[in-house]
Amino acid sequence: ETGxxxxxxxxxxxxxxxKSLKCEQxxxxxxxxxxxxxxxxxxxxxxxxxxxERVENNSVPSRFSPECPNSSHLFLHLHTLQxxxxxxxxxxxSQDLGLGTEAFFGQGTRLTVV
Amino acid sequence: xxxxxxxxxxxxxxxAASLELGCNYSYGGTVNLFWYVQYPGQHLxxxxxxxxxxxxxxGIKGFEAEFIKSKFSFNLRKPSVQxxxxxxxxxxxxxxxxxxxxxxxxxxxxxLSVKP
Numbered sequence: 536e537t538g539x540x541x542x543x544x545x546x547x548x549x550x551x552x553x554k555s556l557k558c559e560q561x562x563x564x565x566x567x568x569x570x571x572x573x574x575x576x577x578x579x580x581x582x583x584x585x586x587x588e589r590v591e592n593n594s595v596p597s598r599f600s601p602e603c604p605n606s607s608h609l610f611l612h613l614h615t616l617q618x619x620x621x622x623x624x625x626x627x628x629s630q631d632l633g634l635g636t637e638a639f640f641g642q643g644t645r646l647t648v649v
Numbered sequence: 650x651x652x653x654x655x656x657x658x659x660x661x662x663x664x665a666a667s668l669e670l671g672c673n674y675s676y677g678g679t680v681n682l683f684w685y686v687q688y689p690g691q692h693l694x695x696x697x698x699x700x701x702x703x704x705x706x707x708g709i710k711g712f713e714a715e716f717i718k719s720k721f722s723f724n725l726r727k728p729s730v731q732x733x734x735x736x737x738x739x740x741x742x743x744x745x746x747x748x749x750x751x752x753x754x755x756x757x758x759x760x761l762s763v764k765p
Contacts (some may be wrong), residue, residue, distance in 0.1 A: 539692070577653065578739070578755035627692065638753070640685075640693040 538562040541641035543627050548616065549649055556611040556644045558626030564639075565631045567609040569601060572623040572643070584609060585632050614649045651676045654740050655756035662730055663764050670725040670759050672740030682741040682755065683724040684714055688736045696738070700721065708733070732765045 583591035656671040699707025
């Protein structure tokens, strides 16, 4: 248990569906992140939030829409996804954006787009 | 663009064998280097990290890694593996351009299987 909880653990959705992934951290951290882990590809950073403000968006398609209502919660809203978006989506948090802090990861949401 | 290469996709060892997993990165400036481990069904967790100072870094569970700047390498080692070391290992680099540890560039990972 890392203190970073992601729900749901598994999600199957059609290409016309709208769904949301949820991440919650109980560590009192100020920074939160979304990563995508695809088979046989490196983890890709998608979004970075610090104190509820987005500080980085790595050219992610608009069908992925993040939301950070407070420093403990992070959402990833999904709509009109493609089959190639099937992957493990990982949430992480860190105390702040300083280089000396460690990132703690959740267990991920396994997303399958059909 | 920065990148991280892990040379082995899958390594199979017997218990008590020595382990070395290769990691090379492409970036000429200041870097911070990490090894993460993901045990089956569990979350990614930090194994060890290098920021500065002694290039030989010791981590949890008997793992260590050596930063060789001239070779752009940060190989992970363990003298004697155990069955419980079966996991996937990820090398990552933060290129130190002001981002956090969350701003990491990961390698593709190396799956380690240890036979009892």
